Amino acid sequence: MNQEEVRKKIKELTEQINQHNYYYYVISNPVISDYDFDMLLQELIRLEQANPELILPESPTQRVGGEINKKFKQEKHISPMLSLGNTYSEEEVQDFDTRVKKTIGQDVEYVCELKFDGVAIVLRYINGLLEKAITRGDGFRGDDVTTNVKTIRSIPLKLYGDYPASLEARGEIFMPREGFEKLNKEREKTGDTPFANPRNATSGSLKMLDSSSVAKRPLDCFLYTILGSDLPYGNHYDTMKKAKQWGLKISNFIAKCNTINEVFDFIGYWDKERNQLPFDIDGVVIKVNSFAHQELLGHTAKSPRWAIAYKFKAERVETELLSIDYQVGRTGSITPVANLNPILLAGTMVKRASLHNADILKKLDVRIGDNVFVEKGGEIIPKIVSVNMQKRQESSSPVHFITHCPECHTLLTRKEGEANHYCPNEMDCPPQIKGKLEHFISRKAMNIESLGEGKIEMLFDNDLVHDVADFYDMTYDKLYGLEKIFDGSNEKKDKKISFKEKTVTNILTGIEASKEVPFARVLYALGIRHVGETVARKLAYHYKNIDNLMKADLYELILVDEIGEKIAESIISFFGLEKNRIIIERLKESDVKMKAGKEDIVPISDRLLNKAIVISGGFPGYSRNELKKLIEQHGGRNVGSVSSKIDFILAGENMGPTKLKRAKELGIKTINIDEFSDLIKD
Numbered sequence: 001m002n003q004e005e006v007r008k009k010i011k012e013l014t015e016q017i018n019q020h021n022y023y024y025y026v027i028s029n030p031v032i033s034d035y036d037f038d039m040l041l042q043e044l045i046r047l048e049q050a051n052p053e054l055i056l057p058e059s060p061t062q063r064v065g066g067e068i069n070k071k072f073k074q075e076k077h078i079s080p081m082l083s084l085g086n087t088y089s090e091e092e093v094q095d096f097d098t099r100v101k102k103t104i105g106q107d108v109e110y111v112c113e114l115k116f117d118g119v120a121i122v123l124r125y126i127n128g129l130l131e132k133a134i135t136r137g138d139g140f141r142g143d144d145v146t147t148n149v150k151t152i153r154s155i156p157l158k159l160y161g162d163y164p165a166s167l168e169a170r171g172e173i174f175m176p177r178e179g180f181e182k183l184n185k186e187r188e189k190t191g192d193t194p195f196a197n198p199r200n201a202t203s204g205s206l207k208m209l210d211s212s213s214v215a216k217r218p219l220d221c222f223l224y225t226i227l228g229s230d231l232p233y234g235n236h237y238d239t240m241k242k243a244k245q246w247g248l249k250i251s252n253f254i255a256k257c258n259t260i261n262e263v264f265d266f267i268g269y270w271d272k273e274r275n276q277l278p279f280d281i282d283g284v285v286i287k288v289n290s291f292a293h294q295e296l297l298g299h300t301a302k303s304p305r306w307a308i309a310y311k312f313k314a315e316r317v318e319t320e321l322l323s324i325d326y327q328v329g330r331t332g333s334i335t336p337v338a339n340l341n342p343i344l345l346a347g348t349m350v351k352r353a354s355l356h357n358a359d360i361l362k363k364l365d366v367r368i369g370d371n372v373f374v375e376k377g378g379e380i381i382p383k384i385v386s387v388n389m390q391k392r393q394e395s396s397s398p399v400h401f402i403t404h405c406p407e408c409h410t411l412l413t414r415k416e417g418e419a420n421h422y423c424p425n426e427m428d429c430p431p432q433i434k435g436k437l438e439h440f441i442s443r444k445a446m447n448i449e450s451l452g453e454g455k456i457e458m459l460f461d462n463d464l465v466h467d468v469a470d471f472y473d474m475t476y477d478k479l480y481g482l483e484k485i486f487d488g489s490n491e492k493k494d495k496k497i498s499f500k501e502k503t504v505t506n507i508l509t510g511i512e513a514s515k516e517v518p519f520a521r522v523l524y525a526l527g528i529r530h531v532g533e534t535v536a537r538k539l540a541y542h543y544k545n546i547d548n549l550m551k552a553d554l555y556e557l558i559l560v561d562e563i564g565e566k567i568a569e570s571i572i573s574f575f576g577l578e579k580n581r582i583i584i585e586r587l588k589e590s591d592v593k594m595k596a597g598k599e600d601i602v603p604i605s606d607r608l609l610n611k612a613i614v615i616s617g618g619f620p621g622y623s624r625n626e627l628k629k630l631i632e633q634h635g636g637r638n639v640g641s642v643s644s645k646i647d648f649i650l651a652g653e654n655m656g657p658t659k660l661k662r663a664k665e666l667g668i669k670t671i672n673i674d675e676f677s678d679l680i681k682d
């Protein structure tokens with residue numbers, strides 16, 4: 001292919017993939033298989049890598065993320081982001097209708113929409129390209145979160161069709177429930193505090209400084225307002241339908257209503273059916289359809305007079321508190337859990353509710369035998385909101401939080417300022433041991449799939465593993481013939497499984513293969529509290545090997561990007577335990593990677609993404625290796641010789657004359673160290 005053909009092919013693939021993204025993420029109606037999609041994407045990546053100058057701004061590869069934002073830049077909103085007047089009562093909706101009709105007359109058309117429970121966002125499109133994404137902030141200025149928002153697949157990087165030259169789409173970024181639950185499960189595994197609800201998870205995700213971490217969060221976005229001076233229709237409803245044709249994700253659940261009773265029908269329907277949606281809504285928004293009418297009605301300092309939000313009341317039921325269990329997590333945190341007389345709430349049978357911690361337990365003053373009110377609000381897990389005191393039995397007595405671990409009977413501890421009690425017996429408390437082992441083999445850690453599905457439990461019950469280093473002492477003879485009889489009530493009931501040749505070989509092969517897992521993932525696999533994947537990558541990159549990390553003191557650790565006091569303290573206390581140091585030694589002896597390799601390099605930004613750079617001459621104060629590292633950290637590549645394929649030369653003192661001549665012939669730019677520093681600085 002010549003250059004022109006490559007350009008055409010890249011354009012064609014970009015358009016094709018974006019179209020498929022639209023089918024998949026925006027209208028949830030994919031037309032090709034995942035495999036075929038991946039093939040297209042791979043071809044595009046290959047062509048782009050060979051021809052980085054031909055990458056289009058709307059290319060799907062530009063979503064991936066990798067840019068680290070030191071801090072978000074502030075951006076002024078074109079028009080202030082107002083909020084909506086809220087109501088919980090139908091009467092007030094009726095009053096709203098009366099007010100509107102006073103100004104407009106009787107002939108008013110409304111549009112009803114879902115009120116998405118997420119984080120408001122502004123998307124600016126110029127000539128169809130996504131230029132900026134800004135959070136609400138204080139309504140006048142928000143954070144520029146463009147790099148993070150670009151990772152959300154349902155947000156088009158380029159619009160289709162007859163879009164106006166400039167438009168602003170406002171909407172809500174949210175996290176669908178399924179993705180939220182998965183994310184929280186992972187956080188529990190890493191010892192990170194789970195998010196209380198999808199909205200918090202969304203806002204936490206958008207605030208992350210590393211867009212490659214945002215890319216992993218299952219975020220989605222509905223747009224609900226289109227602004228611009230050149231819109232094709234004079235009303236909201238038609239504009240939204242048109243915006244859908246431009247590729248913007250607009251909810252299908254939007255209705256035109258000619259009477260306030262139709263509005264109430266919409267509200268009533270979604271109050272009942274909202275649990276069927278895969279995401280959270282907290283109400284319905286009612287808007288006057290005509291833009292001319294909207295203008296006539298105007299707005300107060302805070303909110304438009306042409307719209308109102310009807311908020312749903314949280315569903316609440318009453319049931320009996322039967323008992324309280326205390327669960328021990330992988331990191332030893334103790335969670336009190338209420339066992340309830342089963343009751344139907346928001347479409348699901350609720351049997352248990354988290355009581356979170358000792359403070360909440362005390363504040364609620366729940367007692368065994370109490371009748372409690374259980375609510376499902378924004379939070380996914382039902383919560384006990386209060387006790388029906390009228391039904392309290394005189395004989396009841398306050399609950400005292402346990403003092404000892406329910407599993408290993410060790411005295412519990414509670415750090416000042418922390419809400420949770422912990423079982424400090426990290427090494428010998430069974431759920432903590434099993435949790436650590438399970439985390440170690442999990443996909444994002446050492447990825448020893450052959451040890452999944454209850455096998456860890458078998459090894460543990462048979463005294464074969466106590467800590468993660470024991471995996472590497474496993475032999476054929478130790479494993480062959482191990483048996484477990486399932487006597488539970490699940491589908492494996494009365495089933496006996498025993499390790500035969502194939503299972504044992506698979507396990508041993510999986511363990512052997514895990515020795516190739518990069519150092520950053522090994523660090524993550526160790527299960528140090530608060531050390532998730534990203535932090536582990538930063539540590540691996542910064543310290544290069546486990547010995548350096550083990551030697552680091554608190555002060556030094558805090559200086560590392562993204563490592564705060566909490567994480568630093570946790571690392572120090574982990575390596576402070578002799579048992580952990582012995583495990584590390586044993587892992588080292590088993591050839592598990594304890595040194596950073598090439599794969600552990602973490603990009604700091606993509607300012608030099610795909611740039612091929614030659615270094616030539618001397619640079620007082622910088623070694624060649626340092627410069628090379630800087631180039632790599634910002635996504636570039638250091639190459640040895642000058643050719644037409646390179647992007648520029650970093651020229652120092654006394655640059656070689658042959659190189660200089662060749663560069664001039666080829667018209668390649670040379671830049672000095674100051675210009676280079678400017679290029680990579682924020």
Ligand code: IVH
Pocket residue numbers: 081082083084085113114115116117119120121171172224225285303304307309
């Ligand atoms: S219209 C003038 N429509 O609700 C504000 N807002 O205070 C016009 N929201 O955080 C907003 N779903 O982000 C509108 N269908 C919808 C919405 C919606 C959710 C959010 C909005 C803001 C809050 C309103």
